[in-house]
Amino acid sequence: MIDVQLQKSLKAATGDLYLDVEFKIRRGELITLYGKSGAGKTSIFRMIAGLLDPDKGRIDVDEFVWLDTEKKINLPPQRRKIGFVFQEYALFPNMTVLENLRFARGKQSDDLFIKDLIDIVDLGDLQNRKPDTLSGGQKQRVALARALVQKPEILMLDEPLSALDYEIRNKLQVYILQVHKEFDLTTILISHDISEIIKMSDYLIELDRGMIIRQGIPAEVLTNHNISGKFQFVGEILTIKRQDFIFIITVLIGKEIIKVVADEDEGKKLSICDKVLIASKAFNPIIHKID
Amino acid sequence: MNTINGKIVSVESNGELSLVRMVSTGLKFTSIVIDTQETAAYLKPENPVKIIFKENEVILANGPDCSISLQNKMPGKIVKVESDKLLSKLVVKTPVGNITSIITTNAVKQLDLHLGKNIVAMVKTNEIMLSE
Numbered sequence: 001m002i003d004v005q006l007q008k009s010l011k012a013a014t015g016d017l018y019l020d021v022e023f024k025i026r027r028g029e030l031i032t033l034y035g036k037s038g039a040g041k042t043s044i045f046r047m048i049a050g051l052l053d054p055d056k057g058r059i060d061v062d063e064f065v066w067l068d069t070e071k072k073i074n075l076p077p078q079r080r081k082i083g084f085v086f087q088e089y090a091l092f093p094n095m096t097v098l099e100n101l102r103f104a105r106g107k108q109s110d111d112l113f114i115k116d117l118i119d120i121v122d123l124g125d126l127q128n129r130k131p132d133t134l135s136g137g138q139k140q141r142v143a144l145a146r147a148l149v150q151k152p153e154i155l156m157l158d159e160p161l162s163a164l165d166y167e168i169r170n171k172l173q174v175y176i177l178q179v180h181k182e183f184d185l186t187t188i189l190i191s192h193d194i195s196e197i198i199k200m201s202d203y204l205i206e207l208d209r210g211m212i213i214r215q216g217i218p219a220e221v222l223t224n225h226n227i228s229g230k231f232q233f234v235g236e237i238l239t240i241k242r243q244d245f246i247f248i249i250t251v252l253i254g255k256e257i258i259k260v261v262a263d264e265d266e267g268k269k270l271s272i273c274d275k276v277l278i279a280s281k282a283f284n285p286i287i288h289k290i291d
Numbered sequence: 292m293n294t295i296n297g298k299i300v301s302v303e304s305n306g307e308l309s310l311v312r313m314v315s316t317g318l319k320f321t322s323i324v325i326d327t328q329e330t331a332a333y334l335k336p337e338n339p340v341k342i343i344f345k346e347n348e349v350i351l352a353n354g355p356d357c358s359i360s361l362q363n364k365m366p367g368k369i370v371k372v373e374s375d376k377l378l379s380k381l382v383v384k385t386p387v388g389n390i391t392s393i394i395t396t397n398a399v400k401q402l403d404l405h406l407g408k409n410i411v412a413m414v415k416t417n418e419i420m421l422s423e
Contacts, residue, residue, distance in 0.1 A: 227343070228324045228331065228421040244375035245393055246347075263346050263391065264380070266292060282325050283417040 001026055002154070002186060006047050006057040010210070012038040019043055019054075019210035025203070027062070030180055030187040032197045032218065035207035041190045044207075045156055048188070049084070050077035061153070083147030083185075085160040089139040091131040097142050098127040105149045117145045120182065121175050137168035141175060148179060155180065155187040162192065166255050169193075173200055194222055194234045194275055195254065222277075229279035233258075237274045240267060251278060293349065295320070295342040295387045302327075302334050311421060313340060316386045321362040322419035333423045341422040348418040349392035351381065352411045353402055361413040365390055369408045374399060383412045 002025040010017045019040040025031050033041040046052035048059060050066070053074065059067040066075045091100050101114050118127055121141040131139055140160060147155060157176065161169040177200060180187045191197050197204060197218050204218040214221050222234070235253035242248075247267025249260050260278055262270065270276070297315035304310075304327045311334060313320040320342050328334050350361065367385035379399045383390045390412045404410065 228322075228326055230325050244378035245373060245380035246378065261345075261347065263292060263393070279420065281417055281420060283323075 001060075001062060003058070003060040004044075004048065006044060006054045006059075008043065008047070008052075008054040008057075010040065010043055012040075014038040014209075017210045021207070021210070021212055023205055023212065023215070025186055025188070027186050028184055029202045030177075030189065030200055031203040031205060032189045032191050032201040033205050033207060034191065034197060035213075038209070039207040040210045041207055042158060045158055045188070045190065048080075048154075049082050049156060050075060050080050081150075081153045083150065083152035083155045085140070085143050085147050085155070085157045087159045087163050089131065089136075089143045091139060091142055091146070093131050096128050096130055097123055097134075100131070100142060101146055101149050104146045113151075114149065117148055120179060121145050135168075136164050137172060140164065140172055144172075144175060144179065148183060151183075153186060155185045157187065157189045157191075159190050159192070161196065169196070176200065198222065198234060227277075227279050228281075230282035231280040231285055233278045235276060235278060237270060237272050237276060240270060240272060242267065249276075251276060253278070293344050293346065293390050297340050297342045297387075299334065299336050299338045299340050301336055304328070309334060310416075311340075313342060315342065318365055318385075318387055319362075320419065321416050322421055323416050324421055334421075339423075343420040343422055344414045344418050346380070346391045346393040348414055349390060349394075350413045350415075351383070351392055351394060351398075351402065351404060352413060354411070359413070362416045363414040363419065365412045367410065367412060369404060369406055369410060372399065372404065372406055379404075383410065385412060 005022045006019065008019045010019055017040060021044060033044060035041055043052060047054050054069065056069050057067060065073050066080055067073060092103065095103060105114065118124055121144055123141055123145060126134060126138060161172050173196060189201060201218050204215060204221050205212055206214040206221060233253040235251040237249055238252050239250040240247055245264055247262045249262050249270065251258050251260060295315050297313040297320055300312040300314050302309050302311050307325050307327065309324055309327050311322045311324060326334060365385040365387060367383040369381055370384045371382035373380045374396045377396060378393055379396045381392045381404060383392065392412060
């Protein structure tokens with residue numbers, strides 16, 4: 001169990017911000033911090049990592065105290081057993097994939113463990129290549145392996161996939177979930193992508209101006225209600241066209257484009273770029289095998 | 292979307308499916324869902340429930356005594372008719388509130404649906420979604 005209580009005055013792009021949060025993360029859980037920019041997500045990350053000091057707070061990880069401002073305890077980042085992945089890959093360009101991983105390992109891991117990691121994220125054929133010769137998705141796999149080289153207990157991912165295109169993002173989500181389970185990690189993700197959040201996380205914390213405004217099971221928090229229709233997707237509105245007494249709404253779901261009919265009153269409340277939940281009963285769609 | 296506030300009367304489950312019987316202002320409703328009490332805790336007798344169905348799924352019939360498989364019947368009076376080239380929108384005042392139906396303009400003509408007429412709005416059991 002990770003118990004986090006943090007308070008800090010921050011200067012955000014949107015003005016002064018007082019961050020005041022308290023939450024618990026169960027071991028082995030993958031939680032997502034979600035909210036607009038300037039909500040305080042990255043500051044919380046930096047404080048958990050020990051890269052930013054709160055004005056007041058406590059961080060307990062199982063029986064260990066990482067931070068207690070009252071008792072003036074504040075473990076330095078290198079003693080906090082955290083692995084990081086950011087949107088930028090931050091790999092050393094003059095080293096090969098293998099050398100990048102070896103450089104990061106410290107005393108905790110040997111070549112055998114590095115080999116295991118390379119296998120898990122499928123970097124076997126690429127281990128002697130330099131980062132410049134890799135694609136974005138491949139570089140992010142190296143960054144993910146590197147974050148795990150020191151055998152962290154907590155994996156922190158700050159929008160790791162937002163620069164990648166849809167298909168690569170999908171594959172990396174699978175790799176992240178795999179290492180999260182395989183290494184029994186507790187993972188904290190920052191993400192804006194609703195389908196990614198629903199797919200990956202066990203728990204969601206939504207922040208606004210330094211406060212937690214909602215938290216819970218992602219699908220329930222993000223859709224506000226638990227509806228019985230089993231044919232459900234989250235997507236983004238591309239176009240809205242009015243015809244007779246209905247609106248024909250085009251929605252992008254993943255990389256597929258679908259159309260859905262909405263009533264007048266519902267249609268009037270929707271606008272382009274809105275995130276929407278589409279729900280239908282499982283009895284309606286037909287299923288057709290593709291050869 | 293039509294939403295009616297109802298109360299669960301009984302939940303009959305078999306495997307993953309449940310037939311949920313509900314009541315709202317004296318009218319009976321049934322819905323079949325791929326959920327049981329294990330997967331959706333609110334599926335218990337006496338619990339409040341939202342009965343949800345789309346306007347396009349609302350069937351209109353003349354007269355209440357037609358023998359038909361539809362389980363959800365709401366008698367009422369037409370209080371609004373708007374017709375366009377292909378589709379028409381009708382609002383029916385029923386004991387459970389105003390129900391909106393979108394049907395073809397052809398059907399409106401064939402059934403002679405007009406303001407003030409008494410009709411029955413119906414919905415199939417598998418078209419009703421439930422929410423807490």
